[in-house]
Amino acid sequence: MITSNDLKKGLTIQYEGSIWKVLDFQHVKHGRGQAIVRAKLRNLRQGNIKDLTFRAGEKLETAHIETKTMQYLYENAGQHIFMDLETYEQIGIPEEKIEDELKFLKENENVDIVTYEGEVIGASLPVKVQLRVIETEPGIRGDTQSGGSKTAKLETGAVITVPLFVNVDDVLIVNTEDGSYDSRVQ
Incomplete structure (x- = not known):
């Protein structure tokens, strides 16, 4: 658990039943009113971006995501196949989950596959x-x-x-x- 005051870029949180990554945030204090935190978040499951406002000190649940380096092999019937470089196990990721990343992904390239509690959320390319x-x-x-x-x-x-x-x-x-x-x- 963290508070909205602890938000920082790149942090992942659970909110409204989804996993969100903090893209940007701003602490705002209005005169005598209570401070608020404005945040721009990306839904890691659907890819949409949402602007949210939290009360200062509001409790938020962190989401522990894991990354594993895998090699992109090929596409087969809408599934993109990646191979674990340590175990040689292969997984298929639906095209919808990595649509944006595919624009810059070649076969045999290594990428970080992002997972949350065993669910594949997406891929993280080099900058x-x-x-x-x-x-x-x-x-x-x-x-x-x-x-x-x-x-x-x-x-x-x-x-x-x-x-x-x-x-x-x-x-x-x-x-x-x-x-x-x-x-x-x-």
């Missing part, structure tokens, strides 16, 4: 991954790193915005948290 461009408009000679942008399709199927100088077969470093271009691998 930055390297992906190859498979489709984009040709780069124009003389384009510099500053200037316009265009879209590029990556080997995983994700479409991101990139600078004009990026070409097909370039390997890019992509931020998985917001799907943004970070840099080009030289």
Whole structure:
């Protein structure tokens, strides 16, 4: 048990029968009134984001989630198969649970699988991954790193915005948290 005063980014709590991860929070004190805590939370089961307000000192239940590094193997009939690197046991995760992560996940990549009391909640990718461009408009000679942008399709199927100088077969470093271009691998 914790209180709303103890909230911090990345903490997981049980609230309204679901598991929530704290994305952001703010302590607010109004004149003579009671202090409150405003929090932005992500439902780890459904993926939706909700803004909630708690009274200062309100008791909250922590949720102890576990992570285990597993290797992504392949997709089979809407199930994505991952292998435990220690026991070689394989599990299937439905596409709906890891839809956002699949945009940046290649076969044979290692990811952290997040579980709560044995229930798979999702996957946690590294903040930055390297992906190859498979489709984009040709780069124009003389384009510099500053200037316009265009879209590029990556080997995983994700479409991101990139600078004009990026070409097909370039390997890019992509931020998985917001799907943004970070840099080009030289």
